[in-house]
Amino acid sequence: MSQEEEKAKLFVSRLLSNPTLLTLNPLQKEDQIMSFMDLNADQLKPTLTSNAFFLGKSWFEIHKLLIKTLRILIDESLFPGIQRQLYEKIDFRFISILRQQNWPQEKIKEEVLNLIKKIVSSSDGRKDFSGSYNAISRQIVDKYVNSIFTNHTYIHFELTKVQRLKMSKEEVKDMINTSLLLRPSIYVFSSNMNKDSSSGIITQTFAEKVEETLIKEIPALPEKLVKSAVRINLSFEDHKYLQATSRLTSIINSMARSFKADMKIDRGASSPEKSWFSIARKNYKYFGWDIKMLDELYRFSAENNW
């Protein structure tokens, strides 16, 4: 490691060790530090370009080196976390139900891991993967699916009667968690994806292209699962026949993206998840969510004070 790389590592490590970032996931930490460097560039530039640090380097080069170092350090904690999620938290036996034939789980896990590595190699993919990572590591899917299967109302009907998933509750959780991991694959197959920059919604044509490529790249993944994962990025407003798992995963992913474990709930404020669902109900058209699902999830969060 060169002297400059060591200096960069020391600098980034100091930023990462800030206590305010303690409860964030690795990708959220990365996002915070990148924003910090952008917002404070005017103050950082004179010192970092001085003799004591990176003499002779332009701010552009220094910034690039710091971002590269940041990614290396983040990946060191991110990949073990992803592996843990894949190998310990998700059971891929549900794939056999979807394919109607047995597939070796290890092979599927390996292929999904490779795909995730590709996803997080792009800046947009990294940013987007944060929600999936949070949702699985905080077991957000588990508690809502439990409530869905206890209440047997709209979402349960959509999953079991409309989408006709012949799966147990645990298998549905695994399918949604896998969809969450695969969802940002749209960033792998195209840099120009016709994505609405504000709502994150993609077009159906683009979604179909991604599905096609994904099925070719990872033949172990059943078509139903691939569609469920990729179409999370479609708007329910425009596609009324969107699978229930896609609609549900889209909502959970967005909520998990804004999840903050250390959030202090002030007296007089609603709980974080109840607040999120309540706001989402007002923005459902904009983000292309299923309002009936939001209503039901809002009710669960309010009843359980989540």
Next chain:
Amino acid sequence: MQSKIKNFVESIVVVAIFLVLIQTFLEDYAVLAGWSWDFRKILIFTGLGFDLFFSIEFLIRIFSALMKGKGSAYFLEGKGWIDFLASIPLLVLNSGPAFFAIITGNGFFFGMGGLLNILKIVKAIRIARILRLLRILKIFRQIKHTGSVMAQRHIAKITTLSITSFVFTLLVFSIFSGLISLPSAEDKFINHQIASISNFLDNIKSENQSLSVANFSDYEADLLIIKNNGTTIFTRYDNPFYSTVYGPGDFQYFKTTEYEFFFDVRELAQIQATSSILFFLVVVMSVLVFLIYYSPHFAMTITDPIHVMKRGFLESDYNLEVEIPQLYQNDDIYKLGALYNDNYLPLKVRETDTSSGHTRLSIDDFEDLFK
């Protein structure tokens, strides 16, 4: 160093306020429970000590404020008027005269008795004692019952208004009831004793003295001593008992050309003490209700929603809704909260979802970032 001394002195003042509240209660309770005069005397002395302490405290505060040109600000906005009313008038009208009566001996009261009615003096002193209740406001001022400055000001305002209204109503009523001669227990007591004495003096003309005294003492249970030309002709108890149990204000003295009469008026003092304890408890309860019930209610229904909205406006990643209780949903503050929840937050989420560039890190967090 100076602020440390100031904090130390302020702490002593707080302790003194707590202690004087206990002393105020005990002074009345001692009368009600019939505690010995020696113990009640200690309570009168401590009362004087507290009145002196608070008078000095007020004088220092007002002098200090005047030196800074903030005399009226301290007296009016700083509630210096409470400090004043709960100190100097009490020293001059209450504990001062009581202390003077004790150190000059019973003769002072007897002398006064010739000119004024002792019960009237005791009553005047008791009226001044009502001002002591204002000291509860002094302790209330010291308690930081909520984090919000606005909540503290409003609770302090409503508490001061209600307690002051109660105390001044009592004070004015007590003064006016004396001026317009409303029927009182004291007058009834005195009139009864004057009638008894008159009856005794009539009887003594037709009966012998011993029989008249015996009949009078049997009939009048409150009669303690009768003297004829300076010689005691009747006493209900011996002298050591009088000196242990009775203090100035515990007996009423009447004098004619030949006879002197001493009556026990402790029962009257007990009635007055009962009223005083009742007033004290009303004030304490009112303050406690404001502090324990109304203060959290105010915080919950006014300052908490404001705080939630303020954080939402200031912090880009704080998007918690204002919790709107069904019971208060028509309150202006919750109508505003509903607008915040329904209009502002959804727009904010749409805006912040697309724009990056907000971070919880600050350059000030990193003292050693460049070391």
